[in-house]
Amino acid sequence: MNSPLRKVAISVLVLFTLLILNANYIQVVRSDELRGNASNTRILAEEYDRERGAIVVDGNPVAMSVATDDTLTYLRQYPQADLYSTVTGYYSLVYGNTGIEDAEDGILSGSDDRLAFRRIADLFTGRDPSGGNVELTLDAAAQQAAVTALAGVQGAVVALDPSTGAVLSMVSSPGYDPAQLSSHDPAAIRAYSDSLGAMDPDPRINTTVAERHSPGSVFKLVVSAAALEDGYTSETVVPAPQQYTLPGTSRPLNNYNGESCDPSGEQPLIDALTISCNTAFAQLGVELGEDRVREAAEAFGIDQGGFEMPLPVVESTVGDIDGDAQLAVASIGQQNVQITPLQGAMIAAAIANDGDLMTPYLVDQLQAPDLSVVDQTDPEVMGQPVSAEVAGQLQDMMVSVVENGSGRRAQIDGYTVGGKTGTAQTSADDDDNQWFVGFAGPDGDPQIAVAVFIQGGQGTGGDLSAPVAQQVMAAYLAANGED
Known part of the structure; x- marks a missing residue:
């Protein structure tokens, strides 16, 4: 060659x-x-030619696929989108999946390994492949009450079953219509997405798990837990001056509206929590010390990293504390303390459950297309932030808040209700954020724990958030045979 x-x-x-x-x-x-x-596009065509499974609440689909005459065989629809968009997320040609549509995509699309035998059977029988169903833990009555109570408000509600960790309600307000992001029209999808992105906040952000805010006086529950675990009792008298000078500074810390907590300048711990005395808890936090306050917070799940339930949850944090002055402010839920609404509900749930903090979960069971169960969530203990004895004292203190203090608007006739309000400063130009966390049920048997967060409301946590919590808890108790 x-x-x-x-x-x-x-x-x-x-x-x-x-x-x-x-x-x-x-x-x-x-x-x-x-x-x-x-x-x-080949993968898209394959996905849309397969019937995607349903997302189900109380036996009713809140996300489902229906056959069409389009090039793409199935269209995703969301019955009662106004109630469940926070949780379902969307299934979009343009923007992919979010929420449960993303977290449980394997089951819903039919690609999960747990459905492998089903796929093999489909090949041999010639049966059209389809996805499985996701049954959620949400309670329809509690969810409806939360959406109704938050109408026109920026905020969030999370409700938990204290004994299991099951999520009973999860609402981020304002909501949106996932069907408009899940259509077969890319131009319309982008136009609706642009309109949502122009809003502040973007309704697609799930405030319950994806954002954290200063909890204000809700954090006094954590400081109370640390004190009680260290030998204080609910009747221990603590300093409660009208004004407290932050250690190492000349800066005074005042109570709400400059009020006096007690003419004597001291009061029992239960009374300090009942009226949410800032000076008492700022001084108490300093007395306990930063390490002890952090330990108590970590025991409730704060500064323990994010987790999935199966939606991803951002980490709540105490943040940096530089000296006793900052510790005093952190002890009343300000400074760098930041928590999610879910974390607020977890604190209330652990106290209501005699000290056992259950791992939150949103999915009850996963089903194959023939409705056989392929996976079931079993409740798990995440930790024990306080002993049963301390939890009992905290319950009594929270009941006092609702019966005698700032949480009166959370009362439900015929039930024992405990709670803690919070009003968190944001900036000089913005309205304060409002919180309420609490529990309710027949005497001695809390059935539901809740956290309500309202962003920038005119008023206090007792004025704005407590009534929302009352409506959600009352609706759940009435719907579940506890009226």
């Missing part, structure tokens, strides 16, 4: 080698990346 032919042959061989290597790289190394690419 002469030299020119040999060069051509070598060049062709090199090109074929590169072609083979590239094909293997694409099919082996990048296969998962390309398969998951939103621009892969």
Whole structure:
């Protein structure tokens, strides 16, 4: 073979080698990346030709697929989207999946390994493949009450079953219509997305788990827990001056509206929590020390990292504390203390459950297309932030808040209700944020724990958030045979 032919042959061989290597790289190394690419129309067509499973609450679908005459066979619909958009998220041609649509995509799409035998059976029987269902823990009555109570308000509600950790209600307000992000019209999807993005806050953000805020006086429950675990009792008399000078500074810390907590300048711990005395808890936090306050917060799940339930939850935190002056302010839920509404509900739930903090969960069970159960969530203890004895004292103190103090508007006739209000300063130009966390049930048997967060409301946590909590807890108790 002469030299020119040999060069051509070598060049062709090199090109074929590169072609083979590239094909293997694409099919082996990048296969998962390309398969998951939103621009892969073959994968999109395959997904939309398969009936996606339903997301179900109390036996009723709140997200479902229906057959169409479009090029894409199935269209995602969201009955009662106004109630459940916070949880379902959307299933979008353009923007992918969010919420439960994302967290449980494997089951819903039918690609989960737990449905492998079903897929094999479909091949042999010629049956059209389909996805499985996701049964949520939400209670329809509690969810409706939360949405109604938050109408026109920026805020969030989370309710838990204290004994199991099951999420009974999860609402972030304002809501949105996931169907408009899940249509088959990309231009319309983008236009609706742009309109949502122009809002402040963006309704697609799930405030209950994805945002954290200063809890204000709700954090006094954590400081109370630390004190009681260290030998204080609810009747221990603590300093409660009209004004407290922050350690190492000349800066005074005042009570709400400059009020006096007690003419004597001291009061029992239960009374300090009942009226939410700032000076008492600022001084108490300093007496306990930063390490003890942090330990108590961590025991409730704060500064323990984010987790999934299965929605991702951002970490709540005490934040940096530089010296006793900052510790005093942190002890009343300001400074750098930041928690999610879910974390607020977890604090109330642990106290209501005699000190056991249950792991929150939103999915009750996963079902195959034939409705057989492929997975069931079993309640798990996340930790024990306080002893049963201390939890009992905290329960009594929280009941006093509702019966005699700032949480009176959370009262429910015929039930024992405990709670803690919070009013958290944001900036000089913005309204304060309002909180209420609490529990309710027949005497000695709390059935529901709740956290209500209202952003920038005119008033206090007792004025604004406590009535929302009352409506949610009352609706749940009435609907579940406890009236």
